[in-house]
Amino acid sequence: MHEIAQDSLLKETEAPVLCYHCGQKCEESLYLDEKQFCCYGCKTVYEILNTNNLCQYYQLGDHPGISLRQPNDDSFLYLNEKTIQKKLLSFDSEDFARITFYIPAIHCVSCIWLLENLRKIEPGILRSETHFAKKSVTLDYHPARIKLSHIASLLSSLGYAPHITLSDSAKNEKPDNRSLLIKLTVAGFCFGNVMLFSFPEYLGISQHDALLNRAFSWLNLLLSVPVFFYSSSDYLKAALKSFKQKQINIDVPIAAGLVALFVHSAYAIITHSDPGYLDSFTGLVFFLLIGRWFQEKTYETLAFDRDYKSYFPLAVQRLHNNLWQPAVIHQLQVGDRIQLRNMEVVPADGKLIDDHAFIDYSFVTGESRPVKASLGDLIYAGGRLIGQPVQLVVEKSVSQSHLTSLWNNPAFGKVNESRYKKIIDRAARRFTWIVLALAIITGIYWQLTRPNQMWLVLVSVLMVACPCALALSAPFTFGNMLRVFGKHKLYLKNVDVIERLAAVDTVVLDKTGTLTHGEKPKAEFIGKLNDAEWAAVHSLTGASSHPLSMIIAQWRGKVSTEKISGFKEIPGKGIEGRVNQQLYKIGSAEFVGTLPIKDTGGSHVYVSVNGETLGYFLIPTSLRKNIRRMISALGHKIDALLSGDQENQTTELRSLFSSSTLFFFNQSPHDKLEYIYNLQRNGKTVLMVGDGLNDSGALKQSDVGIAITDKAGVFTPACDGILEGNQLGLLDKFIELAQSSLVILKTAFVISFVYNAVALSFAVSGHLTPLVAAILMPLSSISVVVFSFVAVNFIAKRKLT
Amino acid sequence: MIIIAGLILISLTIAVVFLIAFFWSIKSGQYEDVYTPSVRMLFDEPKKEDDESTAS
Numbered sequence: 117m118h119e120i121a122q123d124s125l126l127k128e129t130e131a132p133v134l135c136y137h138c139g140q141k142c143e144e145s146l147y148l149d150e151k152q153f154c155c156y157g158c159k160t161v162y163e164i165l166n167t168n169n170l171c172q173y174y175q176l177g178d179h180p181g182i183s184l185r186q187p188n189d190d191s192f193l194y195l196n197e198k199t200i201q202k203k204l205l206s207f208d209s210e211d212f213a214r215i216t217f218y219i220p221a222i223h224c225v226s227c228i229w230l231l232e233n234l235r236k237i238e239p240g241i242l243r244s245e246t247h248f249a250k251k252s253v254t255l256d257y258h259p260a261r262i263k264l265s266h267i268a269s270l271l272s273s274l275g276y277a278p279h280i281t282l283s284d285s286a287k288n289e290k291p292d293n294r295s296l297l298i299k300l301t302v303a304g305f306c307f308g309n310v311m312l313f314s315f316p317e318y319l320g321i322s323q324h325d326a327l328l329n330r331a332f333s334w335l336n337l338l339l340s341v342p343v344f345f346y347s348s349s350d351y352l353k354a355a356l357k358s359f360k361q362k363q364i365n366i367d368v369p370i371a372a373g374l375v376a377l378f379v380h381s382a383y384a385i386i387t388h389s390d391p392g393y394l395d396s397f398t399g400l401v402f403f404l405l406i407g408r409w410f411q412e413k414t415y416e417t418l419a420f421d422r423d424y425k426s427y428f429p430l431a432v433q434r435l436h437n438n439l440w441q442p443a444v445i446h447q448l449q450v451g452d453r454i455q456l457r458n459m460e461v462v463p464a465d466g467k468l469i470d471d472h473a474f475i476d477y478s479f480v481t482g483e484s485r486p487v488k489a490s491l492g493d494l495i496y497a498g499g500r501l502i503g504q505p506v507q508l509v510v511e512k513s514v515s516q517s518h519l520t521s522l523w524n525n526p527a528f529g530k531v532n533e534s535r536y537k538k539i540i541d542r543a544a545r546r547f548t549w550i551v552l553a554l555a556i557i558t559g560i561y562w563q564l565t566r567p568n569q570m571w572l573v574l575v576s577v578l579m580v581a582c583p584c585a586l587a588l589s590a591p592f593t594f595g596n597m598l599r600v601f602g603k604h605k606l607y608l609k610n611v612d613v614i615e616r617l618a619a620v621d622t623v624v625l626d627k628t629g630t631l632t633h634g635e636k637p638k639a640e641f642i643g644k645l646n647d648a649e650w651a652a653v654h655s656l657t658g659a660s661s662h663p664l665s666m667i668i669a670q671w672r673g674k675v676s677t678e679k680i681s682g683f684k685e686i687p688g689k690g691i692e693g694r695v696n697q698q699l700y701k702i703g704s705a706e707f708v709g710t711l712p713i714k715d716t717g718g719s720h721v722y723v724s725v726n727g728e729t730l731g732y733f734l735i736p737t738s739l740r741k742n743i744r745r746m747i748s749a750l751g752h753k754i755d756a757l758l759s760g761d762q763e764n765q766t767t768e769l770r771s772l773f774s775s776s777t778l779f780f781f782n783q784s785p786h787d788k789l790e791y792i793y794n795l796q797r798n799g800k801t802v803l804m805v806g807d808g809l810n811d812s813g814a815l816k817q818s819d820v821g822i823a824i825t826d827k828a829g830v831f832t833p834a835c836d837g838i839l840e841g842n843q844l845g846l847l848d849k850f851i852e853l854a855q856s857s858l859v860i861l862k863t864a865f866v867i868s869f870v871y872n873a874v875a876l877s878f879a880v881s882g883h884l885t886p887l888v889a890a891i892l893m894p895l896s897s898i899s900v901v902v903f904s905f906v907a908v909n910f911i912a913k914r915k916l917t
Numbered sequence: 918m919i920i921i922a923g924l925i926l927i928s929l930t931i932a933v934v935f936l937i938a939f940f941w942s943i944k945s946g947q948y949e950d951v952y953t954p955s956v957r958m959l960f961d962e963p964k965k966e967d968d969e970s971t972a973s
Binding site: 172225228229232245246247248249250294297298301302305309313328331335 | 918921922925929932936939940943944948949950951952953956957960961
């Protein structure tokens with residue numbers, strides 16, 4: 117097979133040709149059987165399919181394949197661990213096992229066909245069944261004949277890499293939807309039959325035969341019992357719960373209406389006074405449940421899952437093909453070797469392979485004293501390394517939700533709670549009381565004027581007034597906005613941050629690493645260093661996650677790993693450590709112990725060995741791309757630029773900013789915090805943008821603190837958001853979007869209020885039957901939710917593109 | 918009169934049978950994926966030596 121591949125390797129000369137497998141443009145084409153392929157990956161898949169007589173794959177759709185240009189070299193060996201299998205397999209025995217893989221790449225008929233014919237490629241696979249909507253495949257296989265890891269890598273090599281999450285395994289499915297469907301069916305069944313048995317009454321023939329009439333009434337009652345106790349149980353339970361908590365909730369009026377109608381009708385039938393309203397009652401429950409089902413479907417399609425759609429923008433150094441390369445944490449696999457620098461957060465549980473390390477678990481436990489770990493110890497995700505760099509072997513895959521939950525730990529929360537949530541809660545409760553009062557007054561009025569209509573009017577009033585729309589619009593608007601932000605690499609802690617972001621009137625920026633220095637900075641050393649000293653400097657700066665250290669460490673493209681001892685990093689000053697018994701100090705002139713050199717351009721980082729200054733690094737100030745527009749758009753909102761550096765090269769920077777922006781240099785982390793505190797005392801709402809290391813205090817103090825990240829694992833739970841460096845230029849748009857989401861929310865409130873006012877006035881005057889009310893109620897919620905969803909997407913599209 | 922009672926009983930019984938059948942269809946997962954089976958039934962099985970591989 118390999119020889120054929122060699123022969124058929126021909127250079128492409130003609131106009132663009134599409135890959136036979138995946139349909140992408142072929143830049144350098146590979147030929148096999150007179151078919152072109154864009155890469156070896158695609159060709160290999162074709163070969164596999166061809167040898168197994170599975171080329172029908174290509175007849176079912178045009179270019180159905182998944183491009184393998186970025187080959188997936190994930191190792192699935194961990195799947196052979198018994199403990200991991202136990203979590204994943206839904207059935208396991210000697211000669212039969214069943215597993216369900218989530219495969220995001222499933223997209224067409226060909227995919228289904230190929231996945232269901234896997235047994236022709238691997239006889240160890242007994243049966244496979246695709247679930248198109250869920251994008252999953254359920255595989256039955258023979259554990260003795262084929263290993264689980266082998267199945268996973270086979271899928272991966274065909275382009276259908278399974279997405280395996282151990283935390284929330286595919287086994288636990290939600291039974292909610294089913295039970296709702298069954299409740300709905302019961303209600304519908306009973307409703308239909310009750311209507312049938314009410315026919316004599318509808319047609320007025322009941323007077324002739326009292327016995328028949330009574331028998332039908334009893335049958336109706338019999339049919340309504342399951343509707344009351346089973347189908348409507350969700351509403352009743354919610355109301356009961358609210359009574360137990362001595363707090364009224366929005367389900368109470370509905371439950372009150374249902375109980376009133378059922379109890380009254382049952383009483384009437386038992387005492388033979390009248391036939392009751394059981395047809396209305398069962399129909400009411402039926403339509404309520406249809407509305408609820410429809411509502412759930414709508415929410416499902418609009419739903420957003422933070423874990424999948426946005427990501428935690430943290431990266432660590434990973435050893436990949438013997439090179440240290442930054443990797444985004446969700447790419448980490450069990451068994452990967454990663455390096456952590458001072459102050460970096462441990463992204464996944466891992467085993468220490470250095471002699472010892474000091475880990476600060478304050479994010480997890482709240483206890484801030486560092487814990488000492490020794491060789492072979494397990495270090496848990498969420499800890500933060502203090503001191504010299506260490507290497508870990510990842511033991512467990514990264515759980516984004518775990519890190520997010522650490523972040524949302526109340527210990528790092530800000531005092532000011534969500535204002536809107538409070539207002540909404542109070543409004544919803546007050547609204548419920550008003551509805552109940554209105555229902556009682558209406559009931560009394562109708563009892564006095566037309567008593568035979570009383571019950572139906574009363575129930576209509578209770579049904580139609582529902583503040584659900586009020587309660588739902590806020591989470592939907594903010595939640596959707598959160599997703600929009602996530603798409604543009606701004607990862608916010610929770611929805612409350614949006615509200616605070618909208619109120620921001622003052623912006624404070626950090627300079628080094630925030631405004632300046634993107635991904636490819638330049639550096640220059642003025643002075644002299646020999647090779648050993650170079651290696652030492654590289655190792656020391658490689659241990660720190662300060663933006664300037666990272667520039668120096670990456671410079672000249674190699675990473676040295678000399679043994680460091682006594683590593684210390686003093687925020688805002690510099691780093692020191694011993695390499696080969698020599699004491700190195702790298703940092704500001706004052707820290708190193710020399711006089712600062714007045715020089716044009718950039719930041720200076722001085723280096724000394726055993727107290728003797730060897731020279732300094734000159735790192736020119738290079739602004740990030742695309743931030744000029746943002747700075748001029750924010751204008752005088754930018755109150756100050758705080759920098760821990762020397763004052764130099766300010767003219768170019770200053771010309772970008774509005775004249776009212778203040779510049780401060782030589783600021784310690786404490787100075788920054790103090791500055792923000794003073795602004796807040798003057799009644800300002802402050803947004804601080806800085807790096808997570810030197811500015812963590814200021815980020816916590818500010819109303820909204822956003823940490824900038826460039827392929828670094830520095831993450832402080834005190835910040836409210838993480839923004840990827842190259843998206844800083846959108847900062848003003850993000851603030852505008854947050855403000856727009858408040859406008860959308862208010863509009864949704866107005867819609868919901870108007871709707872309720874109109875519907876209630878109809879219900880009180882008796883122009884609305886309970887059935888229509890039951891249909892209108894969910895419609896209002898859905899319309900408000902759809903409105904906020906569409907509005908957010910529309911505004912986001914207009915602003916961000 | 919008795920005929921009516923009998924008819925009602927029969928109609929209710931039949932209705933309940935269908936109701937139970939519907940419960941069964943929900944519980945057995947027939948409503949979970951409404952797309953894949955419609956495609957699967959149209960796949961042609963190539964005739965040669967296929968029986969051996971399924972039987973193994």
